[in-house]
Amino acid sequence: MKHLIAGLLIAGCGLAGAAQADSHMSNEDLMKAAKARQATMQLYAFNIGTLGAMAKGEIDYDADAAKAAAGNLVKLSSQNQMAYWPAGSAQGEIEGSRALPALWENMEDAAAKGGALVEAAMAAEAADDLEALRAAMGGLGGACGACHKAYRAPN
Amino acid sequence: MKHLIAGLLIAGCGLAGAAQADSHMSNEDLMKAAKARQATMQLYAFNIGTLGAMAKGEIDYDADAAKAAAGNLVKLSSQNQMAYWPAGSAQGEIEGSRALPALWENMEDAAAKGGALVEAAMAAEAADDLEALRAAMGGLGGACGACHKAYRAPN
Numbered sequence: 001m002k003h004l005i006a007g008l009l010i011a012g013c014g015l016a017g018a019a020q021a022d023s024h025m026s027n028e029d030l031m032k033a034a035k036a037r038q039a040t041m042q043l044y045a046f047n048i049g050t051l052g053a054m055a056k057g058e059i060d061y062d063a064d065a066a067k068a069a070a071g072n073l074v075k076l077s078s079q080n081q082m083a084y085w086p087a088g089s090a091q092g093e094i095e096g097s098r099a100l101p102a103l104w105e106n107m108e109d110a111a112a113k114g115g116a117l118v119e120a121a122m123a124a125e126a127a128d129d130l131e132a133l134r135a136a137m138g139g140l141g142g143a144c145g146a147c148h149k150a151y152r153a154p155n
Numbered sequence: 156m157k158h159l160i161a162g163l164l165i166a167g168c169g170l171a172g173a174a175q176a177d178s179h180m181s182n183e184d185l186m187k188a189a190k191a192r193q194a195t196m197q198l199y200a201f202n203i204g205t206l207g208a209m210a211k212g213e214i215d216y217d218a219d220a221a222k223a224a225a226g227n228l229v230k231l232s233s234q235n236q237m238a239y240w241p242a243g244s245a246q247g248e249i250e251g252s253r254a255l256p257a258l259w260e261n262m263e264d265a266a267a268k269g270g271a272l273v274e275a276a277m278a279a280e281a282a283d284d285l286e287a288l289r290a291a292m293g294g295l296g297g298a299c300g301a302c303h304k305a306y307r308a309p310n
Contacts, residue, residue: 033201
């Protein structure tokens with residue numbers, strides 16, 4: 001498991017190197033990249049929303065649907081997102097970005113925070129009943145919040 | 156490999172059952188689901204766009220970036236998309252959907268077409284040089300086109 005997580009951190013979430021990758025990208029390409037990460041966030045939110053609604057009792061707990069949503073989160077969070085976060089796509093550099101420049105100045109930390117989301121998603125996928133799912137929600141919320149607090153501008 | 160692909164078809168792309176799952180969903184929830192599949196399509200397009208640009212020589216071939224994009228396609232296409240395609244979210248049933256009602260009438264075929272995309276993405280991920288990547292592009296384009304031709308309304 002540790003090996004897998006380490007692999008995901010490097011191969012999957014690996015953001016290190018993004019900062020120096022792409023000084024020649026057009027504004028259009030930078031915005032496409034930002035939209036790719038925003039689509040990823042939207043899919044995180046959709047799947048976490050399903051899990052959260054079950055955890056809160058807003059919808060019935062459904063083991064298959066919960067496993068599906070958590071499994072999707074594992075796949076989405078372990079994408080290699082280097083191309084989604086090119087240097088030059090921070091807030092103030094392109095339109096519609098709320099990613100703070102600090103993210104590109106702290107790529108290792110940002111990648112570690114991405115890795116924490118992979119781990120939290122794996123824990124949610126391993127949950128076999130409602131109680132275990134509820135216990136896993138804190139990890140998911142914590143992983144989202146840690147990155148947003150550090151690297152996302154307020155709305 | 157065959158076992159893995161079969162598993163992805165069932166557990167990953169599995170759309171069978173979506174048709175009868177959700178007669179009580181609100182319009183808002185149906186639109187959220189449609190946006191989740193559209194976000195997935197957007198991420199397909201972003202990653203296939205990278206591979207296509209390399210294949211056509213519009214950008215330099217970069218083995219790491221190609222593996223990353225193809226690996227992302229494997230992860231994205233093997234999501235469990237049941238919750239993204241609820242009954243009631245076809246074109247004409249909600250705003251902004253181009254998915255034809257025929258998709259819900261042919262769920263097994265739609266799932267098989269989704270499985271073909273997983274296979275094509277795996278072939279692209281296995282490509283180790285530009286020539287192999289070029290050879291894999293036909294499979295990716297074919298998988299996209301087969302589903303769009305059958306189940307997506309013209310723009």
